[in-house]
Amino acid sequence: MNNNRLFRNTSSKVIGGVASGIADYLDIDVTIVRVLFVLGVFIPVTFPIILFYIVLWIVMPDGAKRHKTHEEHRIYS
Secondary structure, rough: OOOOOEEEEEOOOOOOOHHHHHHHHHOOHHHHHHHHHHHHHHOOOOHHHHHHHHHHHHOEEEHHHHHHHHHHHHHHH
């Protein structure tokens, strides 16, 4: 695991970039994370995985916006 912060990866997103961002953070293949999310939908648990995904989508900041802000800061500095 790297020491970076967790961001949504909207450059390689399918729905919201949450799975891609988690895969980047954990440095694993995004397909594994996506398959785990899909399997989580079919496993009956007390906390629904769809709600978890939506909460992450709202809470996780967009990584693309972060990079643009840092680039603009370097240009104007």
